[in-house]
Each structure stands twice: as C-alpha cells, then as structure tokens.
Amino acid sequence: MNIEPSSRRALVTVIRPRNASRYAPLTSWLLTLPLLATFAVGFLYPVSKLVALSFASGSESYLRLWGEPLYLSVLTTTAMTAAAVTVFCLVLGYPVAFAMTRFKGKAAIITAACVFVPLWTSVLIRSYAWIVLLQRNGIINDSLQGAGLTEQPLKLLYTQGAVILGMTHILLPFAILPIYATLRTLPPDFARAAANLGADRARTFMLITLPLSLPGVFAGGILCFVLALGFYITPALIGGPGSMLMATLIGQQTTVLLDWPFAAALSTILLTFTLIIVFLFRRALSLSKGFQSVH
C-alpha cells in the first residue's frame, strides 16, 4: 500500500491518540455511538413526534391552553411547587451534606445510609408511607390528639403541603449529593486560611465555604427543580384536586380523555419551560466569576 506520509499521519491521529491520556477522535465517537443511538431512538424521535403531534391541528391546542385559566394555573402551581420543593431540599440538604464531610467512621456510614437507603426505595412505597403518616387517623394526627394539641383530626393528606412535603422527602438526596461532592473537593486550606486571617467559624462559613460550594448548590437545585416539574406519582397519590400538577394533567389527558394533541401541547410547554430554566441556571453559574478555578 502506498499512502502519502502526510495523509498517513492524519489517519494515524484519527485512530491513535496524540496524548496518551485521551482517546483518538474516532475511538471516542465509536465509544459514544451506542449511547447516541439509544438517545436518538429512545428520546429525540419520540419527543419530536410529540412536538409535531401538538401542532397536528395547527396552534389550536396552544390557543386552548392559553385561553383556559385552569391550565395556566396548573402550570403556575407546578412551577411554584417545584420552586418550594427546591428551596426546602437545599435548606434541609445543605446541613446534611456539610455534616457528611465532617463525619468519620460510624457516623459517616450512618449518615450515608440515611441518604442512600431512601434513594434505593421505590417512590411509590415512599408516597404510600406518607399516606400512612398523614391520613385522618394516621400516626401524626393520633399523636397530636393524644398530646391534646388538637381536638379534631387535621386534614393533612391531599393538600398542597402534603405534596411539597412528600416531594421534598423524595428529592432530598438529589440536593444533598451534589452539594456533598462540591464540599468534599474544597481543600481544607481555604477554611484554615480564613481562620488564620481572623475569621471565626460563622464568617469562615458565610464568606468562604458557602460561596465556594455554590456550584454544588446550583447543581443540586436545578436537579431538584427539573425533577419536581415532572413529578407524577407523588402528587397523584397524596395531592388533592386543588393541587393538580402538570404531569397529572398530562396523564389525565392521555389516559382518561384521550386528547393526545392537547397532552402533547402541555408536554411541549413543560419541556420548553424546563429547558429555559436549565439555560438560565447555566448562565447564572457561568457568570459567577472565580468558580472556574475551583472546579
């Protein structure tokens, strides 16, 4: 075979890497191909079909959505619920993540188990567990009455509060883990330097540790928010009619009313909204200076 040296060199760089720690471009493509294929067939194709379906009868579905206050209020409720869940997840999750970086030995194992075991348990089971806890003669109402704090059982289940509580519980690990990952990679020298320069523990945390862990907070926040936007089982089980969310509405349209074009329009709206949120989060993150050097 007679190949020009220059073209042979070009061929070699495609097949063999220039740098030992990297794959050559061709190898990288080959390795990612199965995933890309699955992604194209299992995600891109159905989603584009869905978007196309939503425009099956022109913009009729979208006009209907826009014209009916109920649908818009479901969208607002969904966004508000997701936002509330995200805030609760971050506020409750941060201290856990922080503690996980400090614990050693048994305490570390127990905390990790408390974070991971719920994650490995079915969402369905955890939602039913909340029903057991929150129902009229459930543990919480019983103990409240037993303690003489309330006379009548409170309506805890099938409320917006129950949905937020249940979703927060289920999504908490998704906030904890990214924050933990970020805190763990922070060199202890930063906190030491702050202390050495005269900062007490509170100020070291507020001025150094917290700002430097914001990338993890953002990552956990966006994960929780996006997952919460599409939550189906938990709101369907423990939410009331007044707290209908987008996923429940879409489910209703497809399985009960069989109005596929309208369901597709609702899905497209939810997808677009999610993408906008992800984009804005990424923008906010890339604008916060100084983080490039941390991660």
Next chain:
Amino acid sequence: MIGKRLTLRHVQKTYGAVWAVREVDLEIGAGEFVSIVGPSGSGKTTLLTLIAGFETPTAGSIIVGDQDVTVLAPNRRNIGMVFQKYALFPHMTVRKNIEFPLKMRGLTKHGDTSKRIDAMLDLVQLGSLQHRYPHQLSGGQQQRVAVARALVFDPPVILMDEPLGALDKKLREAMQFEIKRLQERIGATVIYVTHDQEEALTMSDRVAVMHKGRLEQVGTPNELYANPDNAFVADFVGSINFIPGTVSSKDQSLIAVKVGDTLVKVRASNGGSIREHEQGSDVRIAARPEHISIAPHGDRTSQSLTGTIETVVFAGASRTALVRLHAPPHLLLRADMPSDLLSPPERGSDVALTFAPDALRVFGPAERTGP
C-alpha cells in the same frame, strides 16, 4: 520592628499511637528568620499547624511574646501564614484577598485601610493586577498575593509552609530574595518550613533540622554545615561522603581511622561524640566534597585513599568527580576538583585522595534498617 519572640516548650503531638512531634523546644527571637528543614514526614508541617492553631498539641506550650497561645483559636492568634498551595480565595480578586484579614479585624471602616492595601500591593508589585482573580495569575504572582495577604495585618509572627515549592528553580531563587527583603523591611519573626536545605541555608538566620518528629540540631547555617551534631544533620545539610572504618589509635590531638589499608587522621577536637569511640570500634568518617583533594595516583602517600574516576560532573563554578575507591567495599565518593587545575584528571584515571584532618568529622556506624 513588629516581630515577637516565639517559644515552643516541650511541644508534643501524637495521632493515636503515632508520634508526629516529640518534645520540641525552640526559642525564636523577635525578628529572627528560622527555617525548619527535614525530609517529608519529619513533622515540620505538623509543627507549623500547631503554631498556627489548626491543631492543639498533645502536651507542651506555645508562647508568642508573653502570651500563651497553646489553646487559643487560630483566628485569635494574629499569626500570618503562607500556605504551600497559597490557599487564595478563588472567588475574590487579588485586592479582596488582601483586604480579607483587615475586614475580619473591622478595619475597613478606617479611611487609611485602602491606602494600606495599596501600599502592600506596591510592595509586592501587583498594583496593576489587583482586580484579577487568582486563577488569572501565574504561580509567582499568586505566591506574592499569598505573601501580601499574610503581611498586610502586621502579624508579629509569620509562618511559611514550603511557599516556593510549586515554583520553578529560577523563580524560586528570585522569590527567596524577595521574601527575605520583605521580612527584613517589616521585621516580623518568620518560621519557614522547607524540605530544600539549600533554600534554608540561603535565607535563614538559624536553621532547625527536624527528623522523625525531633529537632536534631538548631544553629546558624554555618554551624550546621561545619559542625553537624550527628550524621543525619551532616547528611541532610549540604553534600557529604561517609566512609566506614575502625578506630585504630587515638591521642590528645588526632584520631587515626583505618579504612582498608590506609590510616585517615581526624582532628580529635572535632565533635563531641568522637571521644567516646574506643579503639577498635566501628565509625564513619564524614567528609564534604570540598575537603577531599584529588592528586595524581603517583603522588599517593600512606594517608591517601586510591580510586578511579567514574564520572566528572560539571556544576557551574566547580567540577565534582565521582571516585570509586579501590579498597573494598568500593565506595563511590564525591570530591570537588579545583577549577584551576592545569591537567584535570580524566574519566577512568586512577587518583589519590587526601583529606584535611581539621575538616573531617567522625560519627558512629550507620544504624541498620530492616532485617
């Protein structure tokens, strides 16, 4: 002069059953520049951590000026520190980093704080880069920010933990002078940790050699080089040859050590432990390369060792020869060759090595390690 005296009294630190620092006693004068050198794992960084207050000693006390700070929280010690990897806050600009300690002391309300930061920026020549973030700076510039941040609040004691370790040789040498210049100008007491003995010898008023958690010897660079207390210090500070032999005879002024068939004479007053070596005991002669003179093989005397030159290493001003001794166990010695030699001996040629009795030292035999 803002420097304060620093006293370490019987300072110890153990982690479980592991000793990190054993019985360290050290008195550092106000404004003195003291280096702590030692191989990695010798406890020098732990000692610094104890002085900074990130950890508490298991026993002993640490005193700055007249104040016992042994159990004081690190943020209340008022000790500056330059970290090995600088630990500049990545989300703050150069100026904000330098401002940080002043802010923590509630000084930012004063009008002259801004001037103080400007002066510090000028001192380390970073005025034009003050609004950059640390990751936008080179290693040497980051190093200067770290120094400025540690100096800006006028701490009486400054700790430096291998501050130049991440820089290349040329920059490191430039920074050594810069740090020394700043320290002399400000008059702070500096404790400088490094594993680079050359750096310690260049910069310090006194050097403390640490080994396995203990201070082996504390002294001026010259004392350590010329009068090492033990073989570890002799080996660690500068380059040295150890030649095993047995004491053959000794009198008031000279000790004769038998190496192979040769008697090497050593001035008896050189060192304390030397007197304890009885006739017939195993010892090691320690000779610096510059104290061994190389002569042609034909000029050998009864007091010279013979060998063959294996390699000649060019080291700038001088040349060092690696000479393989003829006598068993055929040791390889480093000997400096005078640069003005008309016909320097070449590789492969046989030479005679002679020693100046005054410059040699004698230590006990090497401790056996392992089985």
